[in-house]
Amino acid sequence: xxxxxxxxxxxxxxxxCEKCDWKLSETYIPEMKVxxxxxxxxxxxxxxxxxxxxxxGDMLIVSLxxxxxxxxxxxxxxxxxxxxxxxxxxxxxxxGGIGLLLSVIAFMYxxxxxx
Numbered sequence: 001x002x003x004x005x006x007x008x009x010x011x012x013x014x015x016x017c018e019k020c021d022w023k024l025s026e027t028y029i030p031e032m033k034v035x036x037x038x039x040x041x042x043x044x045x046x047x048x049x050x051x052x053x054x055x056x057g058d059m060l061i062v063s064l065x066x067x068x069x070x071x072x073x074x075x076x077x078x079x080x081x082x083x084x085x086x087x088x089x090x091x092x093x094x095x096g097g098i099g100l101l102l103s104v105i106a107f108m109y110x111x112x113x114x115x
Contacts, residue, residue: 004028036084039077040096046070047102054109064110070103 001010003017005028010018017024050066053059077096081089 036077036080037086037088037092039073040081040092040099043070043074043077043099043103044095045099046073047099047106050106051102054106060110060113063106064114067103067105067107067110070099071107074100074103 001012001014001024002008003010003020003022003024004026005022006017006020008017008019010024014024016022022028046066047070050063050070053063053066074096078093078100081092081096084092086092
């Protein structure tokens with residue numbers, strides 16, 4: 001019997017794989033891993049887009065909404081990058097931090113104009 005997890009050929013009467021101890025009667029479904037590095041790039045893009053209405057001087061409500069979205073994305077991406085062990089960790093921290101900073105500026109500016 002072939003193991004659905006590691007592909008090892010086991011005896012026909014085996015209950016568990018001799019190599020990886022997977023229960024042979026169950027089908028192995030590998031878990032999908034999310035590439036968290038993409039959040040740093042998205043946070044930077046959202047931060048830049050959130051600041052554009054401030055520069056143009058129009059659509060400040062858009063700046064407020066995008067700033068709020070950027071705050072969530074930037075905070076997540078900054079912390080996720082900090083906890084990951086990737087070779088480009090410093091770059092991801094910088095991108096997430098810049099996106100977070102731009103989002104804070106856009107959110108605060110939009111908030112002060114509305115109030």
